[in-house]
Amino acid sequence: MTSNIFPARRGVVIGAGPAGLMAAEMMAAAGLSVTVCDHKPSVARKLLMAGKSGLNITKAEERTKFLNAFTTAKGPLEPILNSFDAPAVQGWAEELGQNLFTGTTGRVFPTVMKASPLLRAWLARLSDEGVDLKTRWRWTGWDDGTPVFDTPDGMQHLPVDVTVLAMGGASWSRLGATGAWALPLRDAGVDIAPFAPANAGIAMKWSAHMGAHFGAALKGIGLKSGTYRSRGEAVISARGLEGGGIYTVSRGLREGHPLMLDLLPDQTREALTEKLAKPRGKMSLANYLRKTLKLDVAKIALLQEMARPLPGDAADLAKLLKALPVKHAGLRPLDEAISTAGGVKFDAVDDGLMLRARPGVFVAGEMLDWEAPTGGYLISACLATGRWAGQHAAAWAQRD
Template sequence: MSLPGEDRTSLKNRRVAIIGGGPAGLMAAEVIAGAGLAVTLFDRMPSVGRKLLMAGRGGLNLTHSEPLDRFRARYGDASAWMGPLLDAFPPQALIGWCEGLGQPTFVGSSGRVFPKAMKASPLLRAWIRRLEGLGVRFVTQARWTGWNETGALTFADGSTYAADAVLLALGGASWPRLGADGGWTALLPDIEIAPLRPANCGFAVEWSAIFRDRFAGTPLKRIALSLGDRTVEGEAMITAKGIEGGAVYALSAPARETIARDGSASLRIDLRPDMTLSALAERLDEGSRGSASLSSFLRKRAGLPPVAVGLVQEALHAGETKPLPALVKSLPLRLTAPFGLARAISTAGGIARSELDERLMLHKRPGVFAAGEMLDWEAPTGGYLLQGCMATGVAASRGVLTFLAEREVRSA
């Protein structure tokens, strides 16, 4: 990446180790190697970028085109400190970077930004070629195990590596089969780490056996979900153990925290967000039902698909007493637990911001930096996760360059 003022030829003999070959680690490698330093990137998997490739199955949502002030707010409690990092590497910078790798982008109808190829593999191949051209050395199947008594990095195969600076980008704990399992938390015992929790995840619901057997794997389309004072329109998916999907993920953070506090969370589903309650009440006037079954009545008069009818019947069998129109517009669903980390799209929790300086260097370990999902932030799907990982990767890599330059001056 061509970033002004970052040529540090005086540091060309310095060695930087990056642990983790996801978006944050790869972006950091590009910035540091682009400044002329020797970079070795270690990853525990046989190849790098595996979670990026998985994201590519959904088209690879790179970032979002909304105004930057609204974009920053998507990071919730972390927006105060993530904001400056996003300002330094905003969505337009990510888009320009992607197009610089020969991958043109487009903005979808929802404002999300995708590569025109709608997959990650061409981008990843071009990226790795660029990194190799910058001299980045990749060491795969290398599981980091900590430091030895001399301060060198240690690995599971017994090898060691002495570096002038280390950048950790080991990810959170979602999708462990792709390389990020959260095991790094045990290697930083002196660092405050907020517990790793599932983010952008589905939730357990105690379905009846009849509903589960009939509708597991069925999508709920054109619905609105509400939790507290937040409402999201979109789609969801019924699973054998609960509910997941884009609209659910958008509410996963408050739902997770409500469950942690109260033991469960009450989600409300509007099965016909395009209709007012009064319009629905006219259609569902009991006087017009005649001898029709409830299922037939709801399908014909309210236009509900079978899965939505099934949800209404679930609520009625559970003792719900609301009139039908009100139930269709605000059907309660009790969420009992988030799905596990292994099924979550991303991770909440991580290294506390108080453990890091403005360069994302650990106060207690000078010369060790952290980026990506290792840090304590979360964001919804929609391009915010990848943008956040890359922005922190850029920030931490610039921190590495500043740290080494300052050390060079002191030793001169």
């Protein structure tokens, strides 16, 4: 009698961040024998770092607005994000025992704020599903189609039926995302867009008097660079300007557009002109702005830094307050950026995220050429692409 029992197909996921772990979960659920390899001593380091300031796992907002955050990549990402949307991400986190809350801006967080409880529960579930996790295994490429790893026990070949690559972008290299994977992929004929900083701070060459304001927040400002706009906050630091408002418009700076700040976005230019037309008397200009417009010290300092000497005409000063040009020294270096633009082009993968140049090899997460602002979009898209790649990898491996 012929047996119908065959060994389970084997899959490897290279990279143990959110995209890789989600791919492994989907592959294991489909019945594959799954190994996850990561070159660091522990997994999901960037996820844990993100969780230090509150793990923002997704954004609860209207679907079209959510998709628009991905700008030029929203076309290829749309079916992927729709298949694992914000409600689905929340349901997945709740299944892992996380109580969630939604902030006033739609950002969704675990109530404990940190990433570690979710990660522990997730790793426990993967272990229960038989996923084998190997750390300090650094992928070096292929040998006759077989993935090869540099490990503490020397070079290791890992024969598998299917592979998912999820090694992140090229920022925060100390957490594991080095971008070193680009070389073997280019050698394999994969088209890769150059890496560039996304969600990056802005470098500034401050004058000496700005030192007193390092650490101060510019709250409730409007920011614009090219077509990118934001309403939020920025922080003055020794290195430059940082914070969510800056990150949202940093792509505009990267594309060569100027940065303009609206220091008082809730007041019209006409209203400001009327207020500034009142006599100043013996007050200094700084005190006059503080008392007349309720402009705080940090905003006054930045205004003077960027536009000294300030115009005496009320209309000209109002215009400057509503559209302050920021003289800067470009974006902070790539390795300091929160995320990465560039990576494997969508033309280089099929609809299931399989490399056209390497059948049986799928790509997920920040390795793909997409970017989005902070605020839940990044982690949500990493989870969605990991899920999509894992499902299609399992189907490919099990084809007859």
